[in-house]
Amino acid sequence: MITDARSVPAGAVVDAEICIIGAGAAGITLAREFRASPFRVAVLESGGMRYDPETQELYDGQSIGQPFSGLMSERLRFFGGTTNHWGGWCVPLDAIDFEKRADLPNHIGWPFPRSHLDPWYRRAQAVCRLGSYDYRPADWGIPEKEIPPPFAGPDFACRILQVSPVHFGPFYARELREALRITVYLHANAVNLDDGGDAAAIREVAVETLSGNRFAVRARVYILATGGIENARLLLASGRPDGRGLGNDHDLVGRFFMTHLVYGGGIIVPSNPRMNFDFQTAGVFSGFGGRHSFVPFISLSAASMRRRKLPSIWLHWAFQFAPVGGSVEALKRLIDGEGPGGSVLTDLSAVVGHLEGVADYAVRKALFGEGIPIEALQLHCASEQLPNPSSRITLGATRDRLGMRETVVDWQPMPQDKAHAVATLRLLGQEIGQAGFGRLRSPLVEHDAWPDDFYGNEHHMGTTRMHDDPTQGVVDRNCRMHGVKNLFVAGSSVFPVGGANNPTLTIVALALRLADHVKTVLA
Amino acid sequence: MKTAPLSRRNLLALSAGLAAAATGSGAAFGGARSRGDMSGGMALAALCADLQCPGAISRACLRALPAEMSAAALARLITAEVAPAGPEPASAIASPIALRDAVRTCSRADFRNGRVLLVDGWLLSLTEIRVYALAGFAATAAS
Numbered sequence: 110m111i112t113d114a115r116s117v118p119a120g121a122v123v124d125a126e127i128c129i130i131g132a133g134a135a136g137i138t139l140a141r142e143f144r145a146s147p148f149r150v151a152v153l154e155s156g157g158m159r160y161d162p163e164t165q166e167l168y169d170g171q172s173i174g175q176p177f178s179g180l181m182s183e184r185l186r187f188f189g190g191t192t193n194h195w196g197g198w199c200v201p202l203d204a205i206d207f208e209k210r211a212d213l214p215n216h217i218g219w220p221f222p223r224s225h226l227d228p229w230y231r232r233a234q235a236v237c238r239l240g241s242y243d244y245r246p247a248d249w250g251i252p253e254k255e256i257p258p259p260f261a262g263p264d265f266a267c268r269i270l271q272v273s274p275v276h277f278g279p280f281y282a283r284e285l286r287e288a289l290r291i292t293v294y295l296h297a298n299a300v301n302l303d304d305g306g307d308a309a310a311i312r313e314v315a316v317e318t319l320s321g322n323r324f325a326v327r328a329r330v331y332i333l334a335t336g337g338i339e340n341a342r343l344l345l346a347s348g349r350p351d352g353r354g355l356g357n358d359h360d361l362v363g364r365f366f367m368t369h370l371v372y373g374g375g376i377i378v379p380s381n382p383r384m385n386f387d388f389q390t391a392g393v394f395s396g397f398g399g400r401h402s403f404v405p406f407i408s409l410s411a412a413s414m415r416r417r418k419l420p421s422i423w424l425h426w427a428f429q430f431a432p433v434g435g436s437v438e439a440l441k442r443l444i445d446g447e448g449p450g451g452s453v454l455t456d457l458s459a460v461v462g463h464l465e466g467v468a469d470y471a472v473r474k475a476l477f478g479e480g481i482p483i484e485a486l487q488l489h490c491a492s493e494q495l496p497n498p499s500s501r502i503t504l505g506a507t508r509d510r511l512g513m514r515e516t517v518v519d520w521q522p523m524p525q526d527k528a529h530a531v532a533t534l535r536l537l538g539q540e541i542g543q544a545g546f547g548r549l550r551s552p553l554v555e556h557d558a559w560p561d562d563f564y565g566n567e568h569h570m571g572t573t574r575m576h577d578d579p580t581q582g583v584v585d586r587n588c589r590m591h592g593v594k595n596l597f598v599a600g601s602s603v604f605p606v607g608g609a610n611n612p613t614l615t616i617v618a619l620a621l622r623l624a625d626h627v628k629t630v631l632a
Numbered sequence: 633m634k635t636a637p638l639s640r641r642n643l644l645a646l647s648a649g650l651a652a653a654a655t656g657s658g659a660a661f662g663g664a665r666s667r668g669d670m671s672g673g674m675a676l677a678a679l680c681a682d683l684q685c686p687g688a689i690s691r692a693c694l695r696a697l698p699a700e701m702s703a704a705a706l707a708r709l710i711t712a713e714v715a716p717a718g719p720e721p722a723s724a725i726a727s728p729i730a731l732r733d734a735v736r737t738c739s740r741a742d743f744r745n746g747r748v749l750l751v752d753g754w755l756l757s758l759t760e761i762r763v764y765a766l767a768g769f770a771a772t773a774a775s
Contacts, residue, residue: 549755
């Protein structure tokens, strides 16, 4: 059932076995897993079914470190969470991301290897409506022999990410609405995790609506799933009144805040402007029981990362074409020849708008064949940010409409992050030169500072990181908060290391794994 | 002297030119190597002439090589690189086409061995930087 928290009687206490706070990718995945269970589940969602600026305003805060603009624009505070505007890009973290790497600062790895998570990754594929749990280009119609040096190894590798069509809110609303033992409370803001003063267990969650209604939820198990920043915020706002927050005996909650480091890597001038770039062209693959969208990208190989002491990176490029004479005429010919209903025509306006600049390679190729010279490849990079205890989420003095202290983001990439990015791009430049692929111009390599287009993206990680040692992490390997026996944390805040790959598939896999664990706890 | 930055169009043209180098006059570089049916200097000059290297690129490359500012020094270094010393003229510099291939081979070896420099943000091999710089002298001599 999906209901409105504003209609819950004031002062009521809602009883459930499981209370899930947050209805984004993690929260909805968790709730779905209990549909067939005997447990009553209460899901608390701050927003409604649609965007509402007043609710979104509750995300507001301030940035005091490296400029960080992700508080308001990148997150979404309504049913479905940030998946309401995500791109659907899914790829598991790499095996090397789970390893403890002594060659990188603060790189503590995960408490388990990637192989441990594989069964839940496979199940996450279905939740996200993806194809097979296989990310090799060859399985997506890109033969290995068509991948030119240096992108076939040994330092760089061509990879695939799959594109999920699922926006978790609208996609799974019906299932949750029809679930007999699940109640989703919309407009329900969790404002305090009440531990009764002893911090050993959560006694109840205090809930408020923007309309002023207040009630509580009591459960046997509580799962915090409000996102990489808000998870830390709610923990810091709860617990003892000394301001240290809940479960924060070792001053770790909110620390190690990471994003992926996004920047333009420069341009590559290809030696052969008419070479076949299909190996880096997004497409739709018919297979795995359906049609699935995919996007190729380039990464460092694990062997190269170890040998060169580099963290993960994600590289993609946009094609910059030479101006095409008579492009409009060519379009007309295409229209005449193809007739109405042609698939290419659906993008006609976009194509016309971009004919003289950057455009999609596949569309250009469809329009003009192989004869379009490519002047340059514009590199887009997303680098792994190394865990840094000084990069953190804290609470400010200003309070929001519900009386909660606002978020303060002190985002602090380390100098090593920049050095690693430079080293990787320099390696790329040397490799493409050695292979005869082309030449690289990178402002990143040339200057000391990050380029102007540098920013931390919407992948917020690390603020309640996972480690078996309570002095090193906020949650244990089962995502249970150290020292609080009935509180679990879901989402990317538990990532101790973020790699460079998009996090949502890992968030969903961890949520599935956590659901399995909670079932055993409650059984 | 203020120099315009290297554009990708210029570098693209240069890359294409390097791949398509053919014949030409080498009078300005005749002293680069003392013996040979077509002297190493002639082949080098022909290669440089056909590159039609934009002046901005040549000047930027020259700035990256402050100790190699003369055409003779550049030609000597390039020739020594592509055709290591021996009693007879090396086949690598017997013709512009052979020289082009040898330059390309050396350039790739430079990238492999980290013999690279940043020139206005471009990561280029030492050998090709020398060739582009020398091409600037060729253009000046021809004008």
